[in-house]
Structure formats: C-alpha cells, structure tokens
Amino acid sequence: MDQCRKFHFWMAxxxxxxxxxxxxxxxxxQFRIAPERVLRELFxxxxxxxxxxxxxxxxxxxxxxxxxxxxxxxxxxxxxxSLFANPLATPDTLGVANGAxxxxxxxxxxxxxxxxxxxxxxxxxxxxxxxxxxxxxxMGERRPSMLLVILAGMxxxxxxxxxxxxxxxxxxxxxxxxxxxxxxxxRLSGVTRASMLLSVPLIAAGTLLIYLLRFRLNALSLSExxxxxxxxxxxxxxxxxxxxxxxxxxxxxxxxxxxxxxGLLIPHIARMAFGNDxxxxxxxxxxxxxxFLLVVDTVARCVSAAEIPVSILTSxxxxxxxxxxxxxxxxxxx
Amino acid sequence: MSLSVMGGAFSxxxxxxxxxxxxxxxxxxxxxxxxxxxxxGKTTLVKCLLGFLPWQSGETTLDGKPLREYRGRTLWxxxxxxxxxxxxxxxxxxxxxxxxxxxxxxxDLSLPGKRDRELALEAxxxxxxxxxxxxxxxxxSGGELxxxxxxRALAAQPDHLVLDExxxxxxxxxxxxxxxxxxxxxxxxxxxxxxxxxxxxxxLRTADKALLLFGGGTYQFGRTSAILTEEHxxxxxxxxxxxxxxxxxxxxxxxxxxxxxxxxxxxxxxxRP
Numbered sequence: 001m002d003q004c005r006k007f008h009f010w011m012a013x014x015x016x017x018x019x020x021x022x023x024x025x026x027x028x029x030q031f032r033i034a035p036e037r038v039l040r041e042l043f044x045x046x047x048x049x050x051x052x053x054x055x056x057x058x059x060x061x062x063x064x065x066x067x068x069x070x071x072x073x074x075x076x077x078x079x080x081x082s083l084f085a086n087p088l089a090t091p092d093t094l095g096v097a098n099g100a101x102x103x104x105x106x107x108x109x110x111x112x113x114x115x116x117x118x119x120x121x122x123x124x125x126x127x128x129x130x131x132x133x134x135x136x137x138x139m140g141e142r143r144p145s146m147l148l149v150i151l152a153g154m155x156x157x158x159x160x161x162x163x164x165x166x167x168x169x170x171x172x173x174x175x176x177x178x179x180x181x182x183x184x185x186x187r188l189s190g191v192t193r194a195s196m197l198l199s200v201p202l203i204a205a206g207t208l209l210i211y212l213l214r215f216r217l218n219a220l221s222l223s224e225x226x227x228x229x230x231x232x233x234x235x236x237x238x239x240x241x242x243x244x245x246x247x248x249x250x251x252x253x254x255x256x257x258x259x260x261x262x263g264l265l266i267p268h269i270a271r272m273a274f275g276n277d278x279x280x281x282x283x284x285x286x287x288x289x290x291x292f293l294l295v296v297d298t299v300a301r302c303v304s305a306a307e308i309p310v311s312i313l314t315s316x317x318x319x320x321x322x323x324x325x326x327x328x329x330x331x332x333x334x
Numbered sequence: 335m336s337l338s339v340m341g342g343a344f345s346x347x348x349x350x351x352x353x354x355x356x357x358x359x360x361x362x363x364x365x366x367x368x369x370x371x372x373x374x375g376k377t378t379l380v381k382c383l384l385g386f387l388p389w390q391s392g393e394t395t396l397d398g399k400p401l402r403e404y405r406g407r408t409l410w411x412x413x414x415x416x417x418x419x420x421x422x423x424x425x426x427x428x429x430x431x432x433x434x435x436x437x438x439x440x441x442d443l444s445l446p447g448k449r450d451r452e453l454a455l456e457a458x459x460x461x462x463x464x465x466x467x468x469x470x471x472x473x474x475s476g477g478e479l480x481x482x483x484x485x486r487a488l489a490a491q492p493d494h495l496v497l498d499e500x501x502x503x504x505x506x507x508x509x510x511x512x513x514x515x516x517x518x519x520x521x522x523x524x525x526x527x528x529x530x531x532x533x534x535x536x537x538l539r540t541a542d543k544a545l546l547l548f549g550g551g552t553y554q555f556g557r558t559s560a561i562l563t564e565e566h567x568x569x570x571x572x573x574x575x576x577x578x579x580x581x582x583x584x585x586x587x588x589x590x591x592x593x594x595x596x597x598x599x600x601x602x603x604x605x606r607p
C-alpha cells in the first residue's frame with residue numbers, strides 16, 4: 001500500500017501546484033498585478049477598472065481553458081492508448097485533430113468569426129471520427145480489429161491534413177495564411193467567455209466519462225477475447241471511449257488550435273511513476289495535464305511581447321522533461 | 335451444471351469445414367481435454383464454445399440454456415476464460431491483473447471494492463502466487479504469468495473454467511503445477527474444466543473426458559480411457575505411438591511414447607476412424 005500513499009501524495013501536490021500556479025498566472029503577464037490585488041479582486045470586492053477586466057475577462061477564462069484543455073487532452077491520450085493497446089496512440093490517432101483543424105482553417109478562409117470557426121472545427125472533428133467508423137464498418141469477423149481502425153484513422157487523418165494544406169495553398173498569403181498558420185500551432189489567446197460556452201461542457205463531459213471508465217480501460221487494453229470474457233461489452237465500451245476522447249479533442253482544437261504532445265507525454269509520465277493501472281494513470285494525467293498546459297501557456301504569454309505558439313512550447317518543454325524522466329526511471333513500464 | 339455443445343459447425347472457408355456437427359458435454363467437476371495437431375481447430379473450438387466466434391450452426395448451452403440468452407456479464411460470472419499466456423501491451427501488477435477478474439460483477443462506471451480485493455487475494459492464495467504481489471506482469475516468467483491468468487479467472491468465482499493451452503511453453507515443473515492445479519480445482523471446488531492441449535500425456539493425467547479433433551470436421555468424443563487409445567492417437571498425430579501403463583508408488587500412470595512418424599499413406603488410412 002506504499003504505492004497507494006505515494007499516489008495520493010503526488011495527487012495532493014499536483015492539486016496544490018495547480019491552485020498556486022493559477023494564482024500566479026493571474027498575476028503574471030505583460031500587465032502585472034500584485035497577488036494581494038488579485039486575491040482582493042477575486043474574493044473581497046471587484047472594482048470596475050482594468051484590473052477587473054484583465055482578471056475576469058481575459059486571464060481567468062484563459063487559465064480555466066488551459067487547465068481544462070490540458071486535462072482533457074491528457075485523459076484522451078491515456079484512454080486511446082488503452083483502447084488501441086498501443087502506447088504510441090494520441091488523442092488525434094483517429095484524425096480528430098486534423099479534421100477539426102480543417103474545419104477551423106476553412107472557417108478562417110471563408111472569413112468567419114470566432115463562432116463560425118469553432119463550429120466548423122467541431123463539425124469536421126466529428127466528421128473525421130464518423131468517417132473512420134464508416135470506412136471500417138462491416139470489416140472483420142464481427143467487428144473491425146483495432147489495428148484496422150488505427151489504419152483507417154491514419155488515412156482519414158492524412159486526408160484532412162491534405163485538405164488543410166489545400167486551404168493554406170489557396171489562402172491569401174498577406175493576411176489569411178498567417179492567421180491559419182498561427183492558429184494551427186495552437187494558442188489560447190482566442191479564448192473568450194463566448195467560445196468557452198460551447199467547448200467547456202464538451203471537454204468536461206468527455207473527460208469525466210473517461211475518468212469514470214478508468215477501471216474498464218484496463219480490461220479494454222487486453223486482447224479482444226480476454227476483454228469479452230471479463231464481461232466487457234466491446235462495441236459499447238469502444239464507442240463510449242472514442243466518443244468521449246474525440247469530443248474532448250475536437251472541442252479543445254476548436255478553441256485552442258492544435259496542441260501536440262500533451263496527450264502522449266503526460267500519460268507516459270503517469271505510467272513511469274505509477275505503472276499502467278488506469279485507476280492511477282487517468283486521474284494523475286488529468287491533474288498533470290492541467291498543470292502542464294497552465295505552465296506552458298503562462299510561459300507562452302509572458303516571455304515576450306508577441307505570444308509564442310503553444311505547440312512549440314509543449315515540445316520544447318516536453319521533450320527534455322520526457323527524456324529526463326526516461327533516463328531516471330529506466331524506461332516505460334509497458 | 336453442465337456445459338454442452340449441440341451440432342456445432344464452423345469453417346473459415348466454405349469449401350473447407352473445420353468443425354462439423356460437434357456434440358459434447360461436460361458436467362460439474364469434470365475435466366474435458368481437447369486434443370489435436372496444430373491448425374486443426376482447437377482454439378477455434380474454444381472460441382466458438384465461448385461465443386467469441388459465432389457457431390455457423392448449432393449452439394453452446396450452459397445448464398440447458400443457450401449461451402446467447404445469457405445477458406451481458408451474467409455469463410462471465412459463471413464461465414471464466416484463461417487465454418494463452420502472452421504479455422499484454424500494457425502490463426499491470428500481478429494483483430491488479432487478478433483484480434480484473436472481478437470485472438463481470440462491476441458496471442462500466444464502477445471500481446472494484448474491498449470485497450473484490452479480498453476475493454482476488456483468495457484466488458491468488460488458491461493458485462499459490464501471493465508472493466507475486468507488487469510485481470509487474472512483464473517481470474514474470476511464463477509459468478508465473480499463466481498462474482496469474484488462472485487466478486484472474488478464479489477471482490470471478492466461476493463454476494466453469496475454459497483454458498487455451500494452459501501448459502504450453504512452460505517448463506517440466508510448471509506444467510505439473512498447472513495440471514495439478516486444474517485437477518485440484520475440479521475435485522475440490524467442483525469446477526468444470528475445458529482445456530486445449532498438445533500433450534496426450536496431460537490429457538491422460540488430468541482429463542475425465544477427451545475430444546480428439548482429426549481435421550476436416552471429424553472428431554471423437556468420450557471418456558478419456560476409452561478415447562485415448564493407441565489407435566486413435568496414431569490417427570490423430572500421424573505418429574506411431576505406444577501407451578504404457580505403469581504403477582508407481584501405488585498410483586497408476588499412463589505414458590505416451592512416440593515411436594516413429596508414419597508416412598503419408600499409412601497416415602491416410604487412419605484419418606477416418
């Protein structure tokens with residue numbers, strides 16, 4: 001039970017760091033605010049000045065989104081890794097991220113506003129998953145093997161990636177193309193209360209579902225026959241997990257653009273620390289993913305006057321951390 | 335309590351019947367061994383028996399009730415399956431792997447509780463692997479992993495146990511460990527056991543009933559002593575075989591001695607008993 005105590009200790013540490021980090025993130029930025037002023041604004045009384053605007057309309061939504069997106073992507077990654085019994089699976093394995101990217105790029109090309117871009121991203125993210133289902137339907141003895149589903153996902157993913165390239169190719173290189181390019185690299189600067197209205201429930205519901213299914217994910221990662229003999233309704237459970245992870249990923253991409261690495265890096269940190277049991281991997285990933293994206297986003301908006309795209313930072317920060325952990329723990333327990 | 339198959343048929347290709355009109359039954363506390371050469375459909379038979387593959391005709395019944403009429407998890411609370419021991423993509427600690435055996439009692443959204451952990455521990459005690467607690471499955475030997483998988487099956491407190499080649503790939507001692515465990519479970523816990531095996535010796539040692547798959551849809555089923563004759567085994571494997579009975583320390587043993595490989599023609603003569 002030592003392992004159990006270690007797990008709870010680290011969960012508590014992560015929770016504390018998230019609280020502390022969020023407070024710090026409220027203070028930091030191009031416009032610095034003293035911590036006591038922020039606390040006063042939050043809990044005592046709020047003025048109507050630009051401190052109020054910065055805290056409530058700009059930083060709070062953005063921090064909330066960073067936490068939720070990080071949690072959602074990490075949980076989705078963990079879920080897909082179990083679903084496909086493949087440690088290299090990520091939230092965009094089924095082409096959801098590329099589908100949503102295409103939707104968003106199309107929206108930007110057509111000159112749509114934030115709501116249209118978000119809507120199109122969600123629609124095409126869902127379309128990507130449905131296409132994968134359509135392609136694999138009726139294949140295999142009774143249900144398509146997961147390898148077929150992954151292959152179909154790769155095909156659909158590259159199809160949408162080609163469509164994104166097409167949109168970029170026809171986009172005006174003076175104004176539209178830079179917007180699309182920057183958007184594809186991921187950023188949280190576009191987060192507003194309005195854009196959160198649609199995405200927050202989707203991400204929260206998807207992540208919660210994965211969290212609740214965490215023990216079942218263990219059985220799901222075994223061979224098909226083993227899972228069935230453990231009483232798992234494969235068809236239903238797979239559909240649930242795919243729906244939850246795809247919903248989460250599409251909703252994140254629709255607001256924040258493409259944020260790579262979180263879905264692969266964070267679950268593996270959990271695996272290295274606590275083994276593969278999803279009863280630990282999923283909760284730890286949720287908290288660690290939230291903290292990671294909070295840190296990355298805060299760095300992204302603080303280090304220079306122009307924001308650094310998040311995907312660049314997730315890799316720049318993520319890769320060394322991952323390598324360090326890999327060397328320290330002697331590899332993945334997979 | 336009995337598990338039976340009535341008129342089961344299955345083939346991967348229409349022109350090549352693999353299993354045809356298969357009928358057998360195995361009752362409480364009995365052990366059934368399925369024997370046959372490689373590729374003859376032993377694993378397929380087990381998959382059809384448990385409904386992993388659909389019988390193309392015929393059906394499996396548990397206590398007289400067709401398998402497909404058991405709703406969802408209720409079937410797996412009574413019938414447990416032990417796959418061939420292979421390392422899974424993600425390895426879990428031994429006790430967590432055994433705990434997964436409680437899944438048939440848990441809903442999709444629930445977690446195993448204290449009682450489930452107790453039953454998992456009991457299953458580990460029964461199979462004698464409590465010393466593996468805390469060890470990751472990828473650090474286990476083939477024999478240890480097999481025992482973990484058997485413990486996982488037992489954690490569901492089933493009354494039927496179906497094992498796919500449980501002793502293949504194990505060393506001499508571990509083979510005996512697994513076989514003795516199977517025998518003990520059937521005698522003491524009154525468990526019905528169905529197992530696939532490559533070794534006629536093992537069938538002679540543990541099984542009350544035997545089913546020989548000859549390929550092409552032909553098979554023989556009956557009591558082990560009546561079925562596992564020299565003649566049948568010769569036909570089954572295409573190998574000249576002598577079965578020797580010996581009495582050692584007041585116990586009877588049967589040993590199968592392979593003599594020589596029979597050539598094609600002679601083999602042909604035996605394939606349709």
